[in-house]
Amino acid sequence: MAYSRRIFMRSRIRIAVAALAAACTLGAHGSPWSQHAHHPDRPFEYLENSSYDPKVPTPKSVIGHEVGKYFTRHADIVRYAEALAESTDRVVVERYGQSWQRRPLMTLTISDPANIARLDEIYEANRELADPRTLSADRLDEIAEHNPAIVWLSFNVHGNEASAAEAGIATAYELAASTHPDVKAWLKDVVVVIDPMLNPDGHSRYVSWFENTMGVEPNPSHDAAERREPWPGSRTNHYLFDLNRDWLWLNHAESRSRLPAYRRVLPHLHIDVHEQGWSRPFFFGPGDTPYSANIPQSTKDWLELYGDHNAEIFDKRGLVYSTKERFDYLYPGYGKVLPVYHGAVGLLTEKGGHSFAGLALEFSDHEVLTLEERAHHHFLICMSYVETTAKHREAQIRRFAKYFKEAMDKAAESPLTILVASDNDPALISKLHDLCREHGIEIGLLTGYEGRPTLRSFRDNNDAGRQPLRRAPWVISANQPMGFLVRTLFEPETYVEDKDTYDITAWNAIVAFGLEAWYTTDEFSVETMNLPKAGDALGELIGEGDVALVIDAAQHKLPSVVGLAAKHDLFLRRAGSTVRVDGKSFEKGSLIIHRVRNRHADLQAFVRDVRAIGVDVHRASTGVTEEGPVLGANANDRLPLPKIALIRNRPASLLSYGQHWWLLDVEQPIPYTAIDHDHLGNVDLNQYNVIVLPDGARPGDADAIRDWVRAGGTLVATGSAAIWAERSVLNIEAVKDPEDLEERKKLHELSFEEREQRGVEDRVPGPVLRAIVDTTHPLSAGLPDWLGVIVRGDRRLGVGESTFVVARFDSEPLLNGVMSERNQQRFAGTPMCAHDRLGRGHVVRFAHDVTIRGFQHRPMRLLLNAIVYGPGL
Numbered sequence: 001m002a003y004s005r006r007i008f009m010r011s012r013i014r015i016a017v018a019a020l021a022a023a024c025t026l027g028a029h030g031s032p033w034s035q036h037a038h039h040p041d042r043p044f045e046y047l048e049n050s051s052y053d054p055k056v057p058t059p060k061s062v063i064g065h066e067v068g069k070y071f072t073r074h075a076d077i078v079r080y081a082e083a084l085a086e087s088t089d090r091v092v093v094e095r096y097g098q099s100w101q102r103r104p105l106m107t108l109t110i111s112d113p114a115n116i117a118r119l120d121e122i123y124e125a126n127r128e129l130a131d132p133r134t135l136s137a138d139r140l141d142e143i144a145e146h147n148p149a150i151v152w153l154s155f156n157v158h159g160n161e162a163s164a165a166e167a168g169i170a171t172a173y174e175l176a177a178s179t180h181p182d183v184k185a186w187l188k189d190v191v192v193v194i195d196p197m198l199n200p201d202g203h204s205r206y207v208s209w210f211e212n213t214m215g216v217e218p219n220p221s222h223d224a225a226e227r228r229e230p231w232p233g234s235r236t237n238h239y240l241f242d243l244n245r246d247w248l249w250l251n252h253a254e255s256r257s258r259l260p261a262y263r264r265v266l267p268h269l270h271i272d273v274h275e276q277g278w279s280r281p282f283f284f285g286p287g288d289t290p291y292s293a294n295i296p297q298s299t300k301d302w303l304e305l306y307g308d309h310n311a312e313i314f315d316k317r318g319l320v321y322s323t324k325e326r327f328d329y330l331y332p333g334y335g336k337v338l339p340v341y342h343g344a345v346g347l348l349t350e351k352g353g354h355s356f357a358g359l360a361l362e363f364s365d366h367e368v369l370t371l372e373e374r375a376h377h378h379f380l381i382c383m384s385y386v387e388t389t390a391k392h393r394e395a396q397i398r399r400f401a402k403y404f405k406e407a408m409d410k411a412a413e414s415p416l417t418i419l420v421a422s423d424n425d426p427a428l429i430s431k432l433h434d435l436c437r438e439h440g441i442e443i444g445l446l447t448g449y450e451g452r453p454t455l456r457s458f459r460d461n462n463d464a465g466r467q468p469l470r471r472a473p474w475v476i477s478a479n480q481p482m483g484f485l486v487r488t489l490f491e492p493e494t495y496v497e498d499k500d501t502y503d504i505t506a507w508n509a510i511v512a513f514g515l516e517a518w519y520t521t522d523e524f525s526v527e528t529m530n531l532p533k534a535g536d537a538l539g540e541l542i543g544e545g546d547v548a549l550v551i552d553a554a555q556h557k558l559p560s561v562v563g564l565a566a567k568h569d570l571f572l573r574r575a576g577s578t579v580r581v582d583g584k585s586f587e588k589g590s591l592i593i594h595r596v597r598n599r600h601a602d603l604q605a606f607v608r609d610v611r612a613i614g615v616d617v618h619r620a621s622t623g624v625t626e627e628g629p630v631l632g633a634n635a636n637d638r639l640p641l642p643k644i645a646l647i648r649n650r651p652a653s654l655l656s657y658g659q660h661w662w663l664l665d666v667e668q669p670i671p672y673t674a675i676d677h678d679h680l681g682n683v684d685l686n687q688y689n690v691i692v693l694p695d696g697a698r699p700g701d702a703d704a705i706r707d708w709v710r711a712g713g714t715l716v717a718t719g720s721a722a723i724w725a726e727r728s729v730l731n732i733e734a735v736k737d738p739e740d741l742e743e744r745k746k747l748h749e750l751s752f753e754e755r756e757q758r759g760v761e762d763r764v765p766g767p768v769l770r771a772i773v774d775t776t777h778p779l780s781a782g783l784p785d786w787l788g789v790i791v792r793g794d795r796r797l798g799v800g801e802s803t804f805v806v807a808r809f810d811s812e813p814l815l816n817g818v819m820s821e822r823n824q825q826r827f828a829g830t831p832m833c834a835h836d837r838l839g840r841g842h843v844v845r846f847a848h849d850v851t852i853r854g855f856q857h858r859p860m861r862l863l864l865n866a867i868v869y870g871p872g873l
């Protein structure tokens with residue numbers, strides 16, 4: 001019980017300090033301690049002398065404990081939200097979706113009852129502000145006069161930053177129940193939308209683990225087990241993705257269902273509530289450079305305005321904080337940045353705590369950091385944002401409207417138009433179409449144009465002539481209200497004002513999706529036509545023959561078809577080279593399914609499943625080909641169905657494992673078995689013909705893996721696992737840089753500052769490099785002759801005598817983003833993907849993780865090819 005006594009002592013110390021301070025006077029404004037953060041009876045009090053509507057339930061009356069005493073389970077947060085909505089006409093609750101694990105996702109909207117009664121009308125008027133093409137000056141004045149401003153508060157996108165959710169509960173109660181005249185006045189001017197839990201699966205993983213680990217009382221010792229989560233931790237969602245990188249790509253149930261709810265509201269301020277390392281001071285925005293060049297000054301000015309008010313609130317209470325550091329505004333997938341592209345002022349807030357802090361953590365000899373304190377600081381900042389927005393209601397609304405106008409003004413000054421060939425693979429076009437539609441970006445089919453722009457290729461910026469205009473292209477222009485997001489997503493080069501970034505520096509969607517497309521920065525006026533979304537249609541059934549089914553490997557979803565073939569237990573062949581049958585060509589790697597070899601299977605059901613994912617199926621009338629070997633030839637080898645072991649748990653990177661898991665489970669489903677590292681020794685490896693090692697994986701028994709490969713297995717390894725495979729399985733010598741070594745020896749000649757600068761230059765912060773694909777290699781099926789690939793870190797693959805390089809970084813590799821000249825030279829010509837034969841088996845290595853954040857669809861196809869074609873190589 002010693003620990004609970006310490007906590008008790010600490011609250012006594014605080015009371016004593018408050019009493020002492022009350023006895024002194026410190027200038028005209030009184031003692032700062034009189035407004036100390038923690039009034040023992042009213043820990044969550046933003047305004048003095050607050051009173052509360054007794055009809056509105058307190059958190060304790062519903063969830064059974066005071067906010068900050070324990071972690072509140074997600075189901076209790078949902079119950080509390082619903083109880084609030086039932087008790088007062090200030091609150092409405094809406095469910096907007098569910099997490100992968102089927103937990104409800106929801107918002108509480110809190111405002112003056114008169115606003116709540118006309119929410120739809122408020123939102124509709126607000127959305128009018130987001131299109132300067134139809135908004136008149138009079139209408140703007142009218143809306144600015146009558147509409148409230150809108151604040152959206154997002155809590156707990158990271159599961160184990162759990163004080164955020166507690167702050168959400170406290171903020172909801174304050175806004176729903178306070179009868180303080182100031183709060184009531186603010187709610188006339190502001191609609192507050194609270195998303196109490198963006199990542200309920202991660203949060204539930206955390207709370208469940210914590211409750212299973214702690215004793216009766218929290219233990220503030222730094223050594224306590226309750227602050228050391230086991231792999232994979234609970235920051236991430238079910239598939240171990242960081243949802244705070246997914247706001248842009250929408251690969252996950254949570255982000256995908258949130259964005260439509262968000263865009264219906266289009267708030268003017270978005271706050272993303274986080275926690276950071278326990279010893280750091282409270283952080284509130286603005287953040288640090290680099291800012292994307294697509295964030296206008298008007299938005300930046302407002303970041304400052306909010307920051308200034310926060311500082312006042314914290315100063316008044318004598319609290320420590322930091323601001324304007326560390327967190328940049330470059331990568332657009334964050335909760336603080338993506339909302340900026342939807343017109344909001346986006347800010348991040350971080351309290352020191354995190355999963356390490358548990359319920360209580362010894363901070364110093366005199367202080368224990370409690371969950372209550374962490375939640376309280378977030379509560380203060382959230383209330384500060386509501387208050388500031390209320391004070392600047394009309395100006396905020398006008399700024400919001402101006403943002404969309406500025407996007408169009410910028411397009412007039414510096415045009416950008418993207419043309420995407422409409423004969424790209426339908427699945428990839430459909431992904432682009434989806435991405436645009438979800439974000440409110442207009443995309444249409446070209447029907448007419450004026451001007452003679454220079455159209456450049458995304459591959460090398462070379463002039464592509466007139467040909468793109470003849471490819472019936474889809475058009476995306478920056479000359480639209482969402483123009484700033486269009487630039488951010490599609491501009492050929494990221495402008496980076498400051499190379500010391502927090503995250504990746506390039507992400508162009510055209511390159512990542514591997515679309516054939518062009519851009520122009522010339523003035524170019526186009527007419528377009530909207531078409532229903534491409535790619536939703538069933539795949540076509542072509543031909544009427546009965547000899548074999550042939551499925552073209554050029555189709556992006558070919559790996560999913562192999563997954564379906566495994567489900568239906570089919571006998572497959574794969575075309576060893578291009579084959580032409582019934583007048584139609586099929587790329588190497590295409591699947592050939594002879595009816596006679598599959599009498600056991602329900603081929604009709606298989607064809608139905610394949611068409612349902614949008615893939616075309618050809619019914620060949622003959623085994624005779626017009627080009628390439630006959631369908632039954634040995635050259636069109638049997639393709640064994642993949643039996644995949646996907647290795648998880650320490651030391652694999654949780655993100656990399658999660659991405660591989662999601663890829664095989666959701667994105668292109670193929671049956672697999674996830675196996676823990678420490679169980680691998682007990683597994684009969686002969687049951688599997690593919691072992692997938694995510695970044696960081698490192699099986700203990702390299703000999704066993706080598707023997708298994710020699711006997712015919714395919715090992716697919718990424719990142720540091722690829723280096724492990726190179727050394728431990730293939731015995732390839734590590735890459736050596738003799739010149740580099742010499743240069744490194746001279747580093748001591750640099751001054752401290754020069755050396756720091758050099759450190760920044762030597763980082764490889766996620767640029768996109770161009771890799772040239774060997775299109776004759778069997779693993780390149782369905783790929784263009786180049787790929788743009790995100791590279792993080794210095795890792796380069798070695799080559800041995802048996803190595804085939806499937807894709808190699810170009811001699812001038814940098815396509816987009818930040819990379820020093822020196823690093824470009826070091827990467828030039830090295831393998832991005834290498835294939836080695838070993839005995840009867842194969843090892844396929846990827847230098848960098850192509851599954852990063854799940855949006856590099858073409859590079860991910862190469863990984864999937866290694867998995868599905870490996871056993872047939």
Ligand SMILES: [Zn+2]
Nearest residue numbers: 158161274275
């Ligand atoms: Zn966080």
